[in-house]
Every structure is written in C-alpha cells, then in structure tokens.
Amino acid sequence: MQQSPNYSHFVQTHVSQLDMQQSPNYSHFVQAHAPQLDMQQSPNYSHFVQAQAPQLDMQQSPNYSHFVQAHAPQLDMQQSPNYSHFVQAHAPQLDMQQSPNYSHFVQAHAPQLDMQKSPNYSHFVQAQAPQLDMQQSPNYSHFVQAHAPQLDKQQSLNYSHFVPMLFPNIDKHRRCFVFREIQSMF
Structure with a gap:
C-alpha cells in the first residue's frame, strides 16, 4: 500500500475500522508511517498512545514534539x-x-x-x-x-x-x- 496514491487517504479514513494490533504490518506502520498520519483525527489515537507508545520509538517521529506538548495531558505516562x-x-x-x-x-x-x-x-x-x-x-x-x-x-x-x-x-x-x-x- 505504501506505493499507492490512496495510501494517505486510507490511513486518514480507514484506520478507525482497522484493528491494526492484529496486523503483522502494525509495527512497521507505527515506525514508518506515523509521521504521515494525523493521529489526532483518528478514534484509535487514545488507544494508540496508551498501548502502543511503548513500542514506538517516538523520538524518531516528527510528531514527537507535538505529541509531547499537546497530548501528554491525555496520556497516563505513569503506565508507559x-x-x-x-x-x-x-x-x-x-x-x-x-x-x-x-x-x-x-x-x-x-x-x-x-x-x-x-x-x-x-x-x-x-x-x-x-x-x-x-x-x-x-x-x-x-x-x-x-x-x-x-x-x-x-x-x-x-x-x-x-x-x-x-x-x-x-x-x-x-x-x-x-x-x-x-x-x-x-
């Protein structure tokens, strides 16, 4: 899908319906495509932060600074x-x-x-x-x-x-x- 012009639309629109945790591509998705994903617009965001952030090398993501400033309050960091x-x-x-x-x-x-x-x-x-x-x-x-x-x-x-x-x-x-x-x- 990474080679398809529809990918960005797929990510924005269909992530909500996709149980990414069950997909072998998930870890690659998080590492490589999170920067292109407007995660804040996705219903999965709160779950993503709580459950998947530990597996995500957030320091490598362009979204990190925004993540820290805007979403830290919603993140129970003590659980991570x-x-x-x-x-x-x-x-x-x-x-x-x-x-x-x-x-x-x-x-x-x-x-x-x-x-x-x-x-x-x-x-x-x-x-x-x-x-x-x-x-x-x-x-x-x-x-x-x-x-x-x-x-x-x-x-x-x-x-x-x-x-x-x-x-x-x-x-x-x-x-x-x-x-x-x-x-x-x-």
Whole structure:
C-alpha cells in the first residue's frame, strides 16, 4: 500500500475500522508511517498512545514534539514503559508548565528524576519549588544540602518553612539574623 496514491487517504479514513494490533504490518506502520498520519483525527489515537507508545520509538517521529506538548495531558505516562526515559531525556524539551500533569509530575516523579541533569533545573527550582511540597520528596535532603545555594530562597514560599525546620532551636526573634547568616554561608 505504501506505493499507492490512496495510501494517505486510507490511513486518514480507514484506520478507525482497522484493528491494526492484529496486523503483522502494525509495527512497521507505527515506525514508518506515523509521521504521515494525523493521529489526532483518528478514534484509535487514545488507544494508540496508551498501548502502543511503548513500542514506538517516538523520538524518531516528527510528531514527537507535538505529541509531547499537546497530548501528554491525555496520556497516563505513569503506565508507559517509556516514562522514565521520557522524563530523563525529553523533559527539557517539554514545556511542562503548560501541561495539566505538571503538578502531579512534580509531586510524584521528581524523586525518580535526576533533575540536576535537566536544563530545566534552574527554572524548576526558582519557579516551581514553591508549588512543590519538597518535604514529601525523597530528594529533599539532597536538594537542601546541595542546591539551596542556587535557589533564591527569598523568592520561595517554602523559605519560611525551610529555616524553622532546619534550625528548630533558633529563637524566633533571631530569625532575621539567621536568614542573613544563611545567605552569607551560600
């Protein structure tokens, strides 16, 4: 069919009626023809994303950047074997702030993400730390020890919690001094 002028029409119109999962050509179809397929117009799209994305080397597809930006919210990425790779490799290219999954991503997956390897880290710390309940993250102690110097803590809603938690015995009246002292340490 790849040699037929009708192929693109076939893909657009008849994919819905084709149980592609039962066809030996499916894996080739996904790898080679997904870029030419406007998958967003196909009733099979949601199933495709959930079930077949793991078998699809999405990084090789011209649709990938669009997929990440537009469809990540509809994708239960946590159910996909590609998720850990997705987070590590593609988070920098993903405008996560535009995704409804972002708050869940930060809360649940930040511990599995080596954020230090991501170009988004500095932005993440400055902008998203206030929305992140870092105390619930296994990375918190490492975050505080290693990355606090890079964090403009005064801009973080967590700052007031940070100081009393780490310095519980400091008299409240001395906390302004402690704030300045911590700044000088970093």
